Amino acid sequence: MTPELLKQGAQRVVEHAKLVAELTESGGRSAGYGRVVQDAKEVDVTHGRILYLEDVSVSFDGFKAINKLSLDIAPGELRCIIGPNGAGKTTMMDIITGKTRPDEGSVFFGSTIDLLRHNEPEIAQLGIGRKFQKPTVFEHLTVFENLELALKTHKGVKASMFFRLDSAQSDRLAEVLHTIHLADSVSKQAGLLSHGQKQWLEIGMLLMQDPKLLLLDEPVAGMTDFETERTAELFLTLKGKHSLMVVEHDMSFIRTISDIVTVLCDGSVLAQGTLDQVQADERVIEVYLGR
């Protein structure tokens, strides 16, 4: 990264903090940037960015799904990504998580970790958790067992066999259960949960690993209005403790949770700002929101 880019990034964080202060009732105090910096021993966020993409492109059979995409996310930020079908939103997440290799460009986690040098499991280990649209919980296990299992996934077979929760892990599990609104269903078989509850459980499984960055692709698709509202509350609780990138088509959900919204179109950023700003943008109305 060039000094100029780093300077621009630092400037953007100052602007972002101001924006958050203007937009949130708490005056941005809940964002808790300091906490993320302290926890993030391996991830250097001193330049004010937890995720940084620059001029990233990828083609599939000659079709440019991602086209010179540049964007960055501040520690503790909850960034919403919107855009038409085929805009490249899921592909961008595939690139960040190492599932797809870009043809060109840079992808950094903090200012020192080059994600293009790491594979998918390594990127998960580094602290980037991803939630796909379809819930993938273990239906025959209980809520508790699913969360417990999430702690074992990075361990070898032998270590898993003899795995017992220590007291810190038990505390974490209890905290996560409460956060995902499933404390009353701890012994319930996951297969018996509603669609929304399964989605929360999967988010809980990601939280057990205490990820620094969470990528959530269409998290409220198929949820009831009530579940969608609870999910908005959940994300607002997570903001500040974690950085979040949320892709959604549900505009009322976006309105509830968003600070800055990035609009993707044809594989690059078309517009960025508050939801009101991007909704008033003629180009965004043209390609996505309609008249």
Ligand SMILES: Nc1ncnc2c1ncn2[C@@H]1O[C@H](COP(=O)(O)OP(=O)(O)OP(=O)(O)O)[C@@H](O)[C@H]1O
């Ligand atoms: N592995 C792949 N091979 C070929 N084409 C792909 C691949 N992955 C994505 N694409 C294409 O890239 C484009 C971007 O797709 P992507 O799934 O990222 O869009 P999206 O913004 O997530 O859309 P949606 O809102 O419908 O989920 C699409 O035209 C898609 O068909």
Ligand SMILES: [Mg+2]
């Ligand atoms: Mg998608």
